[in-house]
Amino acid sequence: MPNTFALVVLWAWPVFCVLAFRRLPLATGLSLAMIGGYLLVPPAISVNLPLLPPYEKRLASAVAGLLLVLMAPRPTPALARVTPPTHLPGWLPASIALRLCLLLLVMGALGTTLTNSEPLRLADRSLPGMTLKDAMAMILGSFGTILPFLLARKYIAATEDQERMIRVLVFAALAYTLLALFEVRMSPQLNRMVYGFFPHSWLQHIRGDGYRPVVFLQHGLWLAIFFTSALVATLGYARISVGGQKVRLLAAAAWIFATQAVSKSLGALVLSILFAPIALFFGRRVQLVFVAAITLAVLGYPMLRGSGLVAVDQIAAVTEQIDADRAKSFNGRLRNENMLLERVSEKPLFGWGEWGRWRVYDERGIDRTTSDGFWIITLSQGGWARYLAMFGLLCLPVLQLAFRRRHLDDPKAQGLAIALALALTANLIDLLPNAGITPLTWMLAGALAGRMELQPAAAVQPAPGTPAAPHSPYTPVRKTTSAWQPQRKT
Secondary structure, rough: OOOOHHHHHHHHHHHHHHHHHHHHHHHHHHHHHHHHHHOOOOOOOOOOOOOOOEEEEEHHHHHHHHHHHHHHOOOOOOHHOOOOOOOOOOOOOOOHHHHHHOOOOOOHHHHHHHOOOOOOOOOOOEEEOOOOOHHHHHHHHHHOOOHHHHHHHHHHOOHHHHHHHHHHHHHHHHHHHHHHHHHHHHHOOOHHHHHHOOOOOHHHHHHOOEOOOOOOOOOOHHHHHHHHHHHHHHHHHOOOHHHHHHHHHHHHHHHHHHHHHHHHHHHHHHHHHHHHHHHOOOHHHHHHHHHHHHHHHHHHHHHHHHOOOOOOOHHHHHHHHHHHHHHHHHHHHHHHHHHHHHHOOOOOOOOOOOOOOOEEEEEOOOOOOOOOOOHHHHHHHHHHHHHHHHHHHHHHHHHHHHHHHHOOOHHHHHHHHHHHHHHHHHHHHHHHOOOOOOOOHHHHHHHHHOOEEEHHHHHHHOOOOOOOOOOOOOOOOOOOOOOOOOOOOO
């Protein structure tokens, strides 16, 4: 059970962020509030609120970011003329495709409710049907989940703001390596020592004669993929840096990788080994083709998996050669995914909803399934409507960047955007075997979406006789300009 301090931190985090980060640049404060909240607020505890989604660490991080935005000092008109704001207007993306994903998120929740209104009878009990109240809870919960996306899209779109976000990510990862190394040596004890409980199964964090660290996250796998995202972003940032900053970033990346290597999470380590040379050595065209191909595969993964086009048998054979225990776990995941895919095929459009209705039960009413991947959970609960909505928001910004590379005519802006895209793509791959969807994942996607709504300032020509605008590196796309049309260089 969590101690009192855990509940105090959970509730006080938004207030602390407003008091501590309000005077910082807004992008820096947002990054510290949401990334820091994800890393420091206690996991696996939540408070149920009436008519609202459960209040837990991810929502606390998002609420902290929202409060920072609402309470940020407003620039005076004179200051705004000297330094134009770099944030985007409005809260909704300009991209028609992303707006359709948001609409599908709402309509899908309504469709799931209407198609699952009947009780589901099991051997010893029945699961309740869904009502419009459940639809409202699903919609509010979804928007609470994607709030970091909306905040990052609006306030972390410009080049200098994305640079601030990556700096916060590098600093957070370096600080977290010290805690992770403590748990590698002393066992995963920090969450118990600080918050009074262990957030997951202890046996899953014993690896051979050592331990897999957890720190203040839900599971050691989440810690490992965080290090992968931070490592890739650090290397991408180092790629466009010079002098002493480049050396420091490369040293930071080496330290993060070394920590991950001793953290005993094979899947995330393989992703780091795959993505690190791509981020550091390959040209930008190759990098964008790489992330676009992977993103398209993730977006269409249920169809690939259901049609047998994913070489799961070959992957299982390779895993067997590396580690028999991990091969057994991998095969167990495949069996459970097959059962869930067969069940969701009965309601492919809107899924089975919540209350455990989407799981597979035997004739005695016992749950036979173990769900790990975020993709199969999303597909089972909300069908293709929810899957395309959620993964569309995550994947489309990467595809926009890949197909509109010339939209970014500034090398630094392009380099930072590609660093974010690589970090996001590594996280997208991890969403197939695991459910590590985090505020950082949504922030990366939102920052990319916002970046693609900005156009070079040179592309916006002032009207004849109008004085030149003060220098600003980027200008928001006007409503009359299609967000899908590349801007011509002048």
